[in-house]
Amino acid sequence: MQSINTEEIMSQIRAEIKEKGLDSSMLSFEEIPFSPEVSHADNTFQPVSLRQSAEYLSIRSQIEPYKPIEGNFLVVFIKKVIRKLVKFYIMPIMTEQNALNLHTANAIQQVNNYLTDRAETDKIDIPSLVSRIEELELRQASNKQEMNALRSQIKALQAENQKLRGMHS
């Protein structure tokens, strides 16, 4: 392994930050509000819930008709015979059911896609305006933080400037 002294690199970086008066204060993530709770219990439309159900359907839409048969030899044999006997009746139903499931899953996915597309095109609505206001307020808070950071950098530069002037005079 090549020797890399991380401690030394970090202390050089800290010295550079101090020397240049760099200020890393910025808008904190903690100041960003949480989105409203997604509830599955009420009767309102929940896009997240639709998307989750669509994903579930796409994964589990196909049912496997052959389940492992357990038990002793005789039980397994009898069950296999029964399975063989009812196969002619069950299999067409299974095929139809799987086709129906597939189309249902596809239809739900299409609805989900449609709503996602529509949400993209219907840009001007109250929730988006509210979120825009929220965003601008956060930006304002962020700008304030940056202005404070710049002020402290100016102070550091002024102090450095005065020190240099003192050295020259």
Place this chain on the structure above:
Amino acid sequence: MRIIQFLPTLAFGDAVGNDTIALGRAMTELGYETRIYAEAVDQRLPKGTASDLCAGMPELDANDVILYHMSTGSKLNYELEKYPCRKMMIYHNITPPHFFHGYNAQAESNAQYGLDGLKHLSDKIDFCFADSDFNKADLLRAGFTCPIAVRPILIPFSDYEKKPDSGIIKKYSDDYTNLLFVGRIAPNKKQQNIISAFAFYKKHINPKSRLIFVGNWGGMEKYHDRLVKYVQALELDDVIFTGHIRFPEILAYYHIADLFLCMSEHEGFCVPLVESMFFQVPVIAYKSCAVPWTLGGGGIVTDSADPAEVALLMNKVLTDTQLRTNIISNQNERLQDFQYEKIKALFAGQLAQFLQEKSP
């Protein structure tokens, strides 16, 4: 004797799913009779990869072995004891519930359910594998007294040699510096700290830079929304959330990455660190959980989450050619420890030893 791997969900493309499938392949190569059972099997996986657990497990006897993949809350944690066979467990780690607080109540309670299940299993398992030293410590804290072997996740590197998506490579191969993080969008991964470091880097050091988050946010929509709002509030351009993407697209992002930045506060192993090593992308990572162990001297580990310090460290790695060369050289050396054949041999030895010591 059969070795049955079983787990709640066999997902497509996640670390646990990949490990399960790779182990299944390795055990078959080693001559064991083995099969995967899962309650939910992702339909994107090739047919026959696993059997549906809901349809029932085969009848097991004392000669058989269950290899249980533990990574979440599930009723399986309480059903394992009913099988009259030898029991092994691979612990992939459970994210502490507090990380999900306020974002997803179901994920929070499931994580707690998982931790309770882990404690329940502590005296019911004969042998444990842990993906990392960190996971081993977790098992000891949960009260496990059985032998615990550290065995990194089995990564089939041949998958990474597949063709990357040319569209993405073309789109992002410009004069911008590409910073990358790969992993699902989740609060324990602290993507906000990556954003704040990037904000400083872009504003004060290199305006021609972009940040790419490769990862799905399913179930973590509220956290994703907050991250997007944070990016907007900081007036940051060039932050990309890809969402769930195809494997060739993931490969393409590694190809165009100049640096991999990980500020995660909870990882049981962190496969993307190894992937970055494979793609010769220098890594900077926050010192926590299993990350220092996985990096094992490769990459740079920092205990600072201060945006200015991390940004300047990024700049140092990106501009100091000698440092970059040394990091990649160390990463290449560490990568050797995760070679498929090496981990497979390690697993084979640990498995054989267990089977010998715990014969029925």
